[in-house]
Amino acid sequence: MATSTKSNPGNFFEDFKPGETLIHATPQTVTEGDIALYRALTGNRYAQYSSAEFAKAAGLPGLCVDPLHAFHIVFGKTVPDISLNAVANLGYADGRILRPVEPGDTLRASSEVIGVKENSNGKTGVVWVRTKGVNQRGEEVITYVRWVMINKRDAASPAPEEIVPSLPSAVAPADLTGFPEMKSWPFAQSGSRHVFEDYEVGEKINHVDGMTVEEAEHQIATRLYQNTAKVHFDAHGQKASRFGKRLIYGGVVISIARSLAFNGLENAGQILAINAGTHVNPLFAGDTIYAWSEVLTKAELSETCGALRLRLVAVKDADPGAFIYKDEAGKHDPRVLLDFDYWAAIPRAR
Amino acid sequence: MATSTKSNPGNFFEDFKPGETLIHATPQTVTEGDIALYRALTGNRYAQYSSAEFAKAAGLPGLCVDPLHAFHIVFGKTVPDISLNAVANLGYADGRILRPVEPGDTLRASSEVIGVKENSNGKTGVVWVRTKGVNQRGEEVITYVRWVMINKRDAASPAPEEIVPSLPSAVAPADLTGFPEMKSWPFAQSGSRHVFEDYEVGEKINHVDGMTVEEAEHQIATRLYQNTAKVHFDAHGQKASRFGKRLIYGGVVISIARSLAFNGLENAGQILAINAGTHVNPLFAGDTIYAWSEVLTKAELSETCGALRLRLVAVKDADPGAFIYKDEAGKHDPRVLLDFDYWAAIPRAR
């Protein structure tokens, strides 16, 4: 009896055809158990994602899944089809949080191939996909574009027609949706009195606290999202890799940095859009994450709600108050882990 | 004031009387929180245990507890009464999954002593128990036979009358119950199109991926099931033991190996019966689990549902594609962790 060929070998560069849509396994029902675990793994303290009563006062339907959590769940589903043979995760763009995800909702994910470009070495290529997460009613809850460098199955395969999608550098304020009425915000319980008007463009915030990540923690988090990329789990296999050990899923860094950002951005807990994100350097177990933020721009969305466009920078084993970022040539400092650009809703002054 | 004698010293070989039933503490209500944790600790991705909508389409009442998870809960309850003074867990047989366990159900466990046999050394004996897990309505949800080698309290105690139960080498197909109607299986979301008819007897499947287990992970999982066997938790006490360190609960190996088996057995997510199981070698924190499967036999259960009898082999720090198993003398390779024989339901071709 021959060996089975039923295991998934993943897709290679040649397999991605612009215009085609991949439907990803496995749909996942998100529960209060997921929310408790997300808090326990990241330190999430934003009041509207911690308290059902605060959530209602903040314009949400009740205790909901943090949008970053929803992002990780949708992202996790795409791994077996998109990035099993990826060399590098190159970037995100045009990420939009469209609807709250409530306990009991089931998330499914699909990705449309929107661009392909073979690299000059003939061995790899870049693939752009637009991924959508929908709930059990078929309503879109999140969408984003991601591009990855993927190995070719066969270097001799002809290069496909090059299609490079045009992507916005940031979601335009007019395209921000899903922000709530914020007129009855319970400031006494949120941890801060700071509102939209208190933040200035260019302001840099030192989030002070640090969080060290253990192997068990990132593995538990990454499995929570059903992300199965082997580099995060297989210590034995990783011995032969470039770093010789497990790499921590970049989403773990995003969520921990964002949780640290509570200290200074207490009322900006609701992410509306992900403009861009770069995993500058890998994080390994035992490293400590610190974070700082910069206010890039501001936008008034309604009478009660504004939006801050924020750069969130995570650094490794270094003082976040030093605001370490890039050198004069525009190259990221080697201590930078993450450079993340997003919009968050925040109540306006009354 | 003398010291209390209220702590549980566990049962010794002499305490097990054939025909007697032990009622185990502590009943446990299983919730969506348990399901989220089980996923996060094992990497479970079988669609019918991940999505409430998929579960309903797959003939289950909704999001349910994975049968292996229910097995670990029931098993965990038996430890203080059955195996506190055990020398070795020798085997399982005739395990049957009788009913789905839904969030909110409360599981209780009891064990009937069905066999005893003193060993020739006069210091230990083998005890066979049939364990049953019932829900809050008193319905049986799982039953299995387990046998363990247990220390005698006193080597001078006379040997009991030998009773060795007759056990089936596997649950007969006609005895498989609890399999659902599978006619509207959502293949697009399950991760694979492979059905009952696609698997051949003798086929070996390399599940490819590996998962490294940390001390924190197995401890959290084992406590989730309320299994308190001290060898899993007490690093200080284990220094004086044979291995000098904590042993990982064998159920952790079963569940992780079974989760890895998703890659190649995507539609065979529902376990119907446990035929046999041997923990061939111990797993320690830092080791990486890989798994492969072999199709032992097949059985048609209904127009829409078939069953695969599968051997699941977990190996440690070794290529699962090498299908490492036994030598010519029939002895397991030292890299084998687990040799597990079970039936799983799978949809038939339409």
Place this chain on the structure above:
Amino acid sequence: MATSTKSNPGNFFEDFKPGETLIHATPQTVTEGDIALYRALTGNRYAQYSSAEFAKAAGLPGLCVDPLHAFHIVFGKTVPDISLNAVANLGYADGRILRPVEPGDTLRASSEVIGVKENSNGKTGVVWVRTKGVNQRGEEVITYVRWVMINKRDAASPAPEEIVPSLPSAVAPADLTGFPEMKSWPFAQSGSRHVFEDYEVGEKINHVDGMTVEEAEHQIATRLYQNTAKVHFDAHGQKASRFGKRLIYGGVVISIARSLAFNGLENAGQILAINAGTHVNPLFAGDTIYAWSEVLTKAELSETCGALRLRLVAVKDADPGAFIYKDEAGKHDPRVLLDFDYWAAIPRAR
């Protein structure tokens, strides 16, 4: 653009004004997910906090949050306001468990400053606060007094008028509330037949089992309660500290010791009051916790329910059967981690 001053610098000794009340962020809705995690992180097996059916039979409204779990949640909220600049956590007193916390309840916390006393060194002072945890209906669920040594912002600040609150050495039996009718206690499922009358004053119970704590475990637990004290999380920052590494939150020790105490106190699962607590020595990852208890006094609360006043002593890497405690001078043995004094309800003989 100057750096933001929006991060929380914490309060210093001068900031605490007797009579003032601090409202703490972040309100937290507690769910079945929290309960599952608490069990998985501590090993909690008390039947009334494990089974919804047992809970109802034991006089609770259903599956509830363990009172220690509720305590940690309320305590965690106070950290950013009370102990961010603390030198030491000095003690607890007059802790009362007033109402069950059910899944879906939202806990909020506030603290009234009830005492201040500058130390003779002029650099630090002691602050006493009475903390209250209330649910979403504004009902008090827990209250306790805690005192901490806190740094002065400026050693030159004048000393405040000294106010030292008068605190009971223990909650009087007449002040114990929240104990249930216990007449239909399901002894067969609780793990023990021992009732109120079986315990004698002065009786010492060896809880036998040990539990080793990993970095990931205490971090996950401490984040579950939204306690953000940096000493528990920031390995990089802690390198420059006295111990050179992360300290484990004392509440982790309390909960694990209390879970180990199941073995010998199976029917005394419901804590009614916290009389006192001292974290004698720090716990670090890799250490193993053992525990023993002493019955200090007893009180009849009703026809069906009694209360045991218990001393729970946690020791590190040492035999709990040696009942290690204090030397002749009344100084705690260096192996003692925790000296905890509380009241627990237990059914009376029928």
